[in-house]
Amino acid sequence: MVQKAKILLVDDRPENLLALEAILSALDQTLVRASSGEEALKALLTDDFAVILLDVQMPGMDGFETAAHIKRRERTRDIPIIFLTAINHGPHHTFRGYAAGAVDYISKPFDPWVLRAKVSVFVDLYMKNVQLREQAALLRLQLDGRGSGEDGDKAAEPSGLLAELSARLAAVEEQAEALSKHLDESPDTAAVATAAHLERKLTGLRRALDALEPGNDGRSASLP
Numbered sequence: 001m002v003q004k005a006k007i008l009l010v011d012d013r014p015e016n017l018l019a020l021e022a023i024l025s026a027l028d029q030t031l032v033r034a035s036s037g038e039e040a041l042k043a044l045l046t047d048d049f050a051v052i053l054l055d056v057q058m059p060g061m062d063g064f065e066t067a068a069h070i071k072r073r074e075r076t077r078d079i080p081i082i083f084l085t086a087i088n089h090g091p092h093h094t095f096r097g098y099a100a101g102a103v104d105y106i107s108k109p110f111d112p113w114v115l116r117a118k119v120s121v122f123v124d125l126y127m128k129n130v131q132l133r134e135q136a137a138l139l140r141l142q143l144d145g146r147g148s149g150e151d152g153d154k155a156a157e158p159s160g161l162l163a164e165l166s167a168r169l170a171a172v173e174e175q176a177e178a179l180s181k182h183l184d185e186s187p188d189t190a191a192v193a194t195a196a197h198l199e200r201k202l203t204g205l206r207r208a209l210d211a212l213e214p215g216n217d218g219r220s221a222s223l224p
Helices: 014-027 037-046 063-072 091-099 112-148 152-156 160-183 189-211
Strands: 006-010 030-034 051-055 081-085 104-107
Touching: 006 014, 006 037, 014 030, 014 112, 030 037, 037 063, 051 063, 051 112, 063 081, 081 112, 104 112
Parallel strands: 006 030, 006 051, 051 081, 081 104
Antiparallel strands: none
């Protein structure tokens, strides 16, 4: 079963949430609603999200304050935030959004195709990172097994786990390369930077995996 990414939609107006769901339903991911900043922060306590679409103008805790809380939490500080606003107060207002940690700032009414494309990029990056963490976890198990000296006969032979890890990693590397090529001409610097960080982590994992191949003692392996 293919794991789906979660996208957090934060807006105090139900009709706006419905519109966002209609636009993003084609991505076939899990859409989670929050009608206030407080409700969004509560959802972020238990679930991991690929991206947050956050309305600026909300009663009580507005989008800027909500984003500040999100960025202060270690668990959530790296989640991309796209601000949505129906009011354009000029460059200062936009700057405040970026200063609060937004990766993008879109004025309503927005182009559904553009919004869906931007969200899709961050979903793809999130899924690649999830796959990378899974490969790293399997690799750590392999490293721990070799370091403990248990099952020595199995460790001395080409491991089926190593072959599976290498194949999985190759698939992630191929997808990451395709995504990077797609972003080469993108003006979205945050997405480009995130993709570059993913590539560096992939390179580190590949080196660690190579160090486990027969003939290497694995001492130089380090996980991203």
